[in-house]
Amino acid sequence: GAFLPVDRAFTLAGRGTVVTGTLLGGALAVGAALTVQPSGAATVVRGLQARGAARERVAAGERVAVNLRGIALEDIARGDVICTGGQGVTLCMDVWLTVSDTAPRPVKHMQDLRVLWGTAHEVATLRLMGGGQIAPGGAGLGQLRFKRPVVGFAGQAAVLRQLSPVATLAGAVILDPQATAVGAGDRRRLAVMQAAQQQDGTALAAALCAQGRGVALWSDLVRLARCDATAALPTGVVRLSPDHIALADDLATVQTAVVAALQRFHTDQPIKQGAALSMLQRVTPLRGLVPFAQTELVRGGEVVLRDGLVSLARHDPFAALAPQQLARLTEIEESMRAGGTSPPDVRQFDAPDDADLIALMVAQGRLVSLANIALKQQVVFHEATIGQAQRSLAASFPPPTAFTTSAARTALGTTRKFIVPLLEHLDALGMTLRDGDTRQIAPQAH
Template sequence: MTSACVIVIGHVDHGKTTLVRRLTGMETDTLAQEKQRGLSINLGFAYCRYPSGIVDLIDAPGHEDFIRAMVAGATGAQAALLVVSAVDGIAAQTLEHLRIAKLLGVPVRFVAVTKCDVQNAGDLNAGLATIRDGLNGLGLGDVPIIPVAADSEAGIQSLHHRLKRLLAEVPKTQSHSASFLPVDRVFTVQGMGTVVTGTLLGGDLAVSDAITLHPHNRPVTIRGLQSRGAARERVTHGERTAVNLRGIAAEEITRGDVLAAGGLCAPSSCMDVELTLLPDAPKPVKHMSDVRVLFGTTHAVATLRLMGGGQVEQGCAAFAQLRFGKPVTGYAGQRMIVRSLSPADTIGGAVILDPFSTGVKSGDKKRLAVMQATSGGDVLAIAHALCAQGRGSAMLAYAARIAQQSEARVLSDLGTAFEVIGRGEIAPAQAIADAQNDLLAKLKAFHAAHPLKRYAPRGEMMNRALSPLLGQFVENSLAVSEDIRIAEGQIGLASYDPAAVMTPLQKDRMVEIETQLRDGGTTPPGLSEIVQSNEDADLVEVLIASQSAVAMVNVGLNQQLVFHTASVSDAAHALREVFPPPTRFTTSQAREALNTSRKFIVPLLEYFDAAKVTQRDGDLRVMAGPAD
């Protein structure tokens, strides 16, 4: 069924509660304290049921002492009904409520002028004219005015007509797809337990759903649901809802807590925001000022850290961070009211850009660029700014959260301009191509400077400006395309062959070294015997890179050994002949079988273990594979 949510706003004692009662037949002053004082201090809820749908009416308290409740009531409202007394006209709290509604993005759709029956016709006409002039000055000149009198139903019927039209005119939108319900009331019902109420801003809720209470990060279960006095199995976004919770006491919940699902939110002590100061704010707001922030049903004190420092002037906007003394819960795109602490005046509004930010210095240009991109709402700009901040890459989930889009939608919008590089991260395709070209150029320069080296140390070729994941993606993508080769912490151009640039003397010397290794069998000469120069060391590396030789390490002696590849193959064949599976053998037995020493047999067997030629079981080994 179609529904709409309307908040009823206006100055104290202008007749909001009476008007809601006449429209709905429901009493919203339900607290004994409200009955006694004759004014609303808490939110009141009622609804009008029409054939075309239901309009929820939220009666916001008009007294300035209870402005927090008014802000809480405006959460989720799609329109405002302004109530003005024909006797008193536009008053202080009328203006305050209008400012708050505008800052929260809630449009005033109609104005009800009450108490029209307590004046004579002349005074009433003059009063209506004054109200009309006042509304014109507030930019509300086109909003319809409906006079309401206690002795006539004409005004009430006109309001009903307007509310019915509203059902067709207000778009059915939601803040996000995940369930998100700010708690505005909590109480206990005998026989049921803990009940919270609020307007469901996104997603659906269903009986038996598991959901999380923030900022406590407390898992709870929905025991029952009720909307507009009727039990429901499921409620959808935009509906006023009472939620019966299992597994938590009412005393553990307060107004400002949030029921949420789908990973939309988490407790946070730092938020990025775009602040707009009212033109009539008492004074500029300085960097590091303490302010009171109201959003959803939350109110909290925060320190305002302006990006760039300084101050923001009346009527101007600025990017800032809000640092809270305790964790709070919000979502990207959520609107806030900003008030001074003393005196308690509304000085402006803000929009959350990133609800899970981390503290940065006020002069952080990269973070400022992210805020600017987020404010503009362009997904491509947001992704580029996040990657610039994150050493070339960024989390897709992060970009989706602050862009207020699904991950699939973000990827679709980014198109071929970005690539997924793994572990949920994205990077610009051009940045990837630039990094690939940079690595290839570095390797080309390395090979030119060291013509006998098949590989360069991987760490020296790494671009430290890139995130580790992006650097790894660049290397892996070039390896897949066979532009480079990666081997044991080293990297080189796949097309580069040191043998192709060797001089005849170098080739002859490499043959000599290879012959020495081959003749050494399983007791090859040490490197100190073979290597007589830096060039000899490079030639040994060429043999290893070309797989003509195998490098091993005797860990106990901390000594590098080099075997000829044919000698290693011969050793494996000899062991298999002497110890055919499933015959087990010790290190000493293998040493005797190969007629070598412990210096060589230990690293050789460890090499066989790693290559799956042998299988080790404690001090014993067995040749891998089936028996001959």
């Protein structure tokens, strides 16, 4: 987008605020919405003038005077930037610096320098990647840490000067104008900076993905590769979402790792319905990719996500039940069926496999787990009880007869602990219709 470092700001009678500078980045047109950085103030181009004539549009590289609407003179000054968006403020920039052959001394790690770029100049601390120093005539990668917010764009040139005595030490190119501060030994960030310096889109995407544990932001690649957001993806890169990218090979590797991990889980614990989602975060160093790989596997039908558990679609825990486990499952189910609308607390079934067997029956729909929010606990009914309860209520309160929760409790011979979640479940199924403190059986359910 357009990027105009302001070198003068003044007012003209009848026109308001005017700024001048050399336009960088992209073209600028009358009516364009702009942001003043680093303040973040919004403004609009009221008029443009270049080469002594009014213009509707000015190309990058030209000297321009911009008449701004909605901004007071005291809110803009030399060193500010007006831009069309995308250039956010920062306290840290990645740079490639080249130390002058005539520099009086080396540039050192943690040295405070005055940085000049555009029409701005600010003091920053230079952190050299790898530490140490760069001798006159040498070059290297570093981060500039500023004391207050600044703005720049990738590819913009800068000059680094010694504070005292004043001397020009190096030239620099901004690689990332919105960098993340890292330690001087951060190898992943160093790889990103090297790829940005070489302007290798494929290497840059790979380095960003490695830094993000398999995932990178498309906006980061666009900024560092100095390309447009509509640019084609580099070779071997896939779009995970409008905002995220990854390497195709990494995505395939993580999908394979997820499937293998689930297979191991099912082999080790065959009667469990599935594994906790947190387990998948441990199956690969590329953990940023796990949620996306999981989504792709679910979309492809290879993996199933249910009640916070993940499993292979082909896994059948019932087929894995040993005869004694199957007998125990039947015993628990019959006990829950016999309990009717006052079933036993499932926590009383505490043999080694009982929790898994109950979870299997809930997942299959043979048992129904409902929340009693007031008591902050789950109550579990046999699925046959739900239908029996509805039929009993329909017989006691044929529509349009209204009934209260208390009347339903009496009719079903149960307690408030059970009747409240049971009635709320019947409401959700459309079997009962609630109106304030009363309900009636839905006509179609009678």
